[in-house]
Amino acid sequence: MVDLRRMGAQRLARLRDQMRAQDVDGAVLLHDPHVAYASGHVGAAVDASHANHRRAVAVVGPDGPVGLHAHDSVDAAASSVAELGDPLWPELDDGAAAVGAAVAEVLGDVAGRRIAVDGITGAMARAGVLDRAELVDAGRVLGPARVVKTADELDCIDRSQRHTERAMVAAQAACVPGATRSEVAGAFLAALRHGDPDPGSDHRNVIDPIFQPMPARRDGGPRTSTGHVAFPTGVDDPVFAAGDLVWVDAGVGWHGYMSDFGRTWVVGRDPTPAERSLFERWMAVLHASLAAVRPGATLGDVGRAARAVEPEETPWLPQFYLAHGTGLESAEMPMIGTDLGPGFDDGYPLEEGMVLVFEPVVWSDGVGGYRAEEIVAVTGDGWRALGGGHHYEPFRT
Amino acid sequence: MSDDLVLARRDRVLGAMAAAGLDVLVLGRQDNTGYACGMRRLWTAGTRPFGAGCIVVGATGRVHALSSWDDGIEPPMSFDDLYPLTWNPRIMAESMAAIDGLAESRLIGVDELTPSFQRAASHFAPRAEVVAADNLMAGVRRHKLPAEIEAIAGACAAAAAGVDAAVAARDGADPAAAAIAALAAGGVTVPSSGVQAERRDGGLAVDVGVIRDLYEGGVGGLFVDSRRAGSAALTQACRADASHNDLSTAATSPDWLVRGLGMGFEQPVIGPQIGLGEQLEAGMVLSVSDGDRRDVVHVTADGAAILSKRL
Numbered sequence: 001m002v003d004l005r006r007m008g009a010q011r012l013a014r015l016r017d018q019m020r021a022q023d024v025d026g027a028v029l030l031h032d033p034h035v036a037y038a039s040g041h042v043g044a045a046v047d048a049s050h051a052n053h054r055r056a057v058a059v060v061g062p063d064g065p066v067g068l069h070a071h072d073s074v075d076a077a078a079s080s081v082a083e084l085g086d087p088l089w090p091e092l093d094d095g096a097a098a099v100g101a102a103v104a105e106v107l108g109d110v111a112g113r114r115i116a117v118d119g120i121t122g123a124m125a126r127a128g129v130l131d132r133a134e135l136v137d138a139g140r141v142l143g144p145a146r147v148v149k150t151a152d153e154l155d156c157i158d159r160s161q162r163h164t165e166r167a168m169v170a171a172q173a174a175c176v177p178g179a180t181r182s183e184v185a186g187a188f189l190a191a192l193r194h195g196d197p198d199p200g201s202d203h204r205n206v207i208d209p210i211f212q213p214m215p216a217r218r219d220g221g222p223r224t225s226t227g228h229v230a231f232p233t234g235v236d237d238p239v240f241a242a243g244d245l246v247w248v249d250a251g252v253g254w255h256g257y258m259s260d261f262g263r264t265w266v267v268g269r270d271p272t273p274a275e276r277s278l279f280e281r282w283m284a285v286l287h288a289s290l291a292a293v294r295p296g297a298t299l300g301d302v303g304r305a306a307r308a309v310e311p312e313e314t315p316w317l318p319q320f321y322l323a324h325g326t327g328l329e330s331a332e333m334p335m336i337g338t339d340l341g342p343g344f345d346d347g348y349p350l351e352e353g354m355v356l357v358f359e360p361v362v363w364s365d366g367v368g369g370y371r372a373e374e375i376v377a378v379t380g381d382g383w384r385a386l387g388g389g390h391h392y393e394p395f396r397t
Numbered sequence: 398m399s400d401d402l403v404l405a406r407r408d409r410v411l412g413a414m415a416a417a418g419l420d421v422l423v424l425g426r427q428d429n430t431g432y433a434c435g436m437r438r439l440w441t442a443g444t445r446p447f448g449a450g451c452i453v454v455g456a457t458g459r460v461h462a463l464s465s466w467d468d469g470i471e472p473p474m475s476f477d478d479l480y481p482l483t484w485n486p487r488i489m490a491e492s493m494a495a496i497d498g499l500a501e502s503r504l505i506g507v508d509e510l511t512p513s514f515q516r517a518a519s520h521f522a523p524r525a526e527v528v529a530a531d532n533l534m535a536g537v538r539r540h541k542l543p544a545e546i547e548a549i550a551g552a553c554a555a556a557a558a559g560v561d562a563a564v565a566a567r568d569g570a571d572p573a574a575a576a577i578a579a580l581a582a583g584g585v586t587v588p589s590s591g592v593q594a595e596r597r598d599g600g601l602a603v604d605v606g607v608i609r610d611l612y613e614g615g616v617g618g619l620f621v622d623s624r625r626a627g628s629a630a631l632t633q634a635c636r637a638d639a640s641h642n643d644l645s646t647a648a649t650s651p652d653w654l655v656r657g658l659g660m661g662f663e664q665p666v667i668g669p670q671i672g673l674g675e676q677l678e679a680g681m682v683l684s685v686s687d688g689d690r691r692d693v694v695h696v697t698a699d700g701a702a703i704l705s706k707r708l
Contacts, residue, residue: 032443045442047589047608049428049661052444089671091531092664119447120510122529135512139446186581190574208440208587222468225481230466234439237584253442319465319482330441338484 002159004077004255007152008040011145012081015060018141019116026107027060027116027138028130030090033256033328034058034118034142039068040078042256045204053091057099058082059106067106078255096127103129116141147325147333148353154377154386156257157326157355161375161387163203164252164259167191168390175211177242177268184240185209192252206258206330207251208234213244213267216368226318229369242268245275245368251330258330259387260357262373266394278362278370279395285315285360286374289322293350293376293383299336300346306337306360315360323356326375354378355386370395402544403435403471407453407460409537414455417533420502420525422453428660429508429534431611434460435471440587440608447509449489454498461496486517493521506530535664538657540680545612545659546695549682550704552607552614553693555585557706559605563594564620572601580607589613589661600626602689613658615684616705617691627690631655635694635701637679641667650688658684658693 015038019027029035032051036042039058043051059067068074068082085102089095103110111132118138120130149157171188188209193202210232215221222230232249240246244267252259266275285306292305306315306322314337316322322337334348334356350356355377363369372392376383410433414422424430430451431437452461460474465481480492493499502522507514508531518527541549562579563572572594580586590606604617618625627649634647635655644655644667655672657663659682665675677683681696682704694701 030444031446043443044591045588046591046606047428047440047587047613047661048426048443048445049613049663050590050606051442052426053656053662053666055444086670089666092666092671093532094666094671094673117512119444122508122510122531125510125529137511137513139513180584182581182584182586185586186578189581189586190571190577193571193574193577204442206442210439222466223476224466225479226465230468232439233466233468235437235469335484339488340485 002152002155002255004040004075004152005080007150007156008078008081010150010152011037012060012066014145015141016062018145019060019062022136022141023114024116024136024141025062025113026110027058027141028103029058029060029118029138030055030121031118031138032056034138035068036256036328037142037146039066039082040080041068041070041074041082042078042204042253043070043072045206045253053089055088055090057088057090057102059103061106064106067102069102090121090124093123093126096121096123096129099124100127100129118142143333146327148351149327149355149377150353153257153327154353154355156255157259157375158386160203160252160254160257160259161261163192163254164250164261165388165390167194167252168248168250168261168263171209171211171248172265172393175240175246175265175267177240179240181211181237181240184211188250204253205250206253207249210234210247210249212247213238213240214247214368216245217365218363228318228363231317231371240267247369247371249373256328258326258328260326260330260373260375261390262359262371263390263392264370264372264395271395274364274367275370276395278364278367279392281310282315282360282362282370282372284309285362286358289358289360290376290383293356293378294381295350295352295378297350298346299334299344299348299350300342302350303337303345310362313363315362317361320359322360323358325355326357327355350378352378352380356383399544400472402542402548404473405542405544406432407434410453410534411455411458413533413537414453414506417506417530419504419506419530419533420455421499421505421522422530422533423449423505423507423514424451424453424534425449426508426534430462431660432534432538434462434474435611436462436464436474437469437611438464447507447511447514449493449514452496452499454496456498459497490517490521493517504528506533508534538659538663539665540678541659541682541695546682546704548610548612549614549659549693552609552612553616553705554614555580555583555609556605556607556614556616558583559592559607560603560616560618563592563603563605564601564623572596572603576603576605580605585609589615593617604689604691608661611660613661614705615658615691615693617686617689619689625690627688629690629692631687632685632692632694632701632703635677635683635685635696637677637696637698639677641673641675645669648687652686652688654686655683658682
């Protein structure tokens with residue numbers, strides 16, 4: 001059972017530990033996941049243009065309540081660490097002075113002090129808000145605080161994932177020859193509203209859900225800089241045909257915590273033996289990766305374990321990763337196998353409470369590819385799965 | 398989207414840059430990127446950390462964008478104008494170095510500032526000063542082109558189909574789910590403000606805000622016996638030269654908001670506590686909310702033309 005008050009208090013304590021360790025005197029936060037981490041407030045899942053204009057702002061000092069300014073309604077339990085002030089309009093020249101006042105109310109005079117900030121709007125810059133402070137990127141304190149999850153945070157991800165899996169049953173049933181991507185997406189989005197186990201704390205869809213029919217060959221789709229396939233493009237509304245291999249990717253937030261659902265579906269027929277073979281190889285990559293997951297193992301160790309079972313070609317998309325974290329953002333650290341390179345991966349040990357979303361891809365040019373996602377949390381001696389163990393139909397029931 | 402509209406918007410951006418003396422514009426906001434080059438990409442909710450999503454270079458007239466593939470881009474942009482997604486700041490710096498006209502620029506405008514971008518800019522454009530140019534983009538977007546008005550009207554019609562479906566949902570059915578399904582049947586799955594539906598006050602309060610082909614549409618109201626309640630006075634007050642006082646006098650609910658609408662939420666923003674010095678101008682398109690009732694209007698020399706379907 002998620003305890004929202006405890007989750008908020010523990011997150012704020014972790015953030016302040018990082019602020020102290022890095023001599024940061026205060027934080028002025030305008031980016032949604034940062035505001036959520038510091039204050040508990042999660043706004044509506046709206047377009048960025050709306051979120052930018054109706055920004056929630058959190059101001060964090062070394063102690064005392066977090067100053068929270070929000071346009072959307074605030075959940076008292078989730079935001080029990082915060083003191084609520086008037087909504088702010090940091091995007092507007094008209095609203096900049098009030099932002100300065102909100103900062104001063106929590107932090108006093110910021111001149112000469114070290115302040116973490118994640119964004120300065122043009123209006124704030126023109127008004128000179130934070131001008132005389134020594135500014136550092138807020139990610140430097142938020143990043144290390146967020147990477148290891150509390151038990152409540154892990155529960156939120158688990159709940160969100162299970163709900164996403166339930167809604168995907170309706171989407172898969174709708175994914176038939178002649179259906180459009182948007183119709184399948186509509187079935188998923190409508191189903192998200194049903195069967196919520198905790199009415200009142202709704203699940204919020206945060207990504208236009210992806211149901212992308214994939215080409216059988218690497219050069220069968222848009223031109224790419226990687227030489228591999230383009231995914232997720234998210235811009236067309238294709239009509240599904242029998243035999244399409246459809247890569248599915250969706251993310252839903254619960255109290256801000258992101259699920260990440262990935263599967264490969266086959267439209268209107270059973271998988272061929274060649275497609276089944278892709279799936280079996282994908283499963284072998286997943287199992288080999290998971291066998292390497294434990295506290296103290298590095299990201300490099302896990303990546304090598306995955307490559308060992310697919311020595312001919314790296315079993316993930318070159319622009320992404322073998323695995324990424326999830327939390328208040330759907331792709332956060334730790335990331336395994338990115339273009340940050342082997343040095344980064346070998347220097348990054350796993351810790352208990354980190355989350356990994358594995359998303360290997362096994363490709364055979366001419367047949368196509370199998371891609372799915374599985375979320376695990378690192379435990380004291382290995383890992384445990386988050387979510388309900390969704391099926392792999394039509395590859396395995 | 399028509400090539401003419403993509404080009405017309407880009408020319409407006411380049412013209413505003415020249416007038417402001419900007420050599421380069423670095424855009425992090427997805428809506429600004431869409432305005433400058435017509436690019437569509439996967440929709441995700443909420444704020445994003447600032448990064449170089451799109452780079453407009455005055456000297457070459459070219460627009461460059463962050464993407465690892467050429468799906469979703471519009472002519473005259475081509476694959477050669479793209480720089481790939483990377484997690485590695487060193488690789489990003491190499492991409493920046495390869496953009497003609499960036500290294501020698503003297504004045505770079507950005508639509509948001511961060512300490513890390515300031516640091517990065519001192520490497521890829523060592524002689525440049527970085528200044529806020531959010532208001533340049535807001536200014537350009539404030540007045541709509543005729544093709545934009547058409548696109549917004551189309552998005553409003555899509556939103557109205559969602560409202561109709563919610564109102565038609567039987568008692569016991571979930572009106573929001575009905576709206577979502579109807580929108581999806583029309584090919585629309587991206588929200589601006591999204592779908593809100595609540596049975597109260599003897600009726601159904603519903604508001605639908607969507608994005609279709611990069612442009613926003615919306616409409617809302619309290620429906621009692623399938624008829625929309627509330628006053629149209631605030632909508633009618635949206636004439637050229639209307640002041641904050643004119644709008645606040647016309648509003649019938651303490652909860653009113655008049656704000657720009659185009660490629661999402663835009664300026665001006667005028668409400669009970671904000672926008673006191675604003676004045677409406679012909680050419681603006683506005684989302685006009687007065688309590689539950691919301692319409693989208695085009696401010697013309699002859700008054701307010703309603704773009705959302707008359708419900």
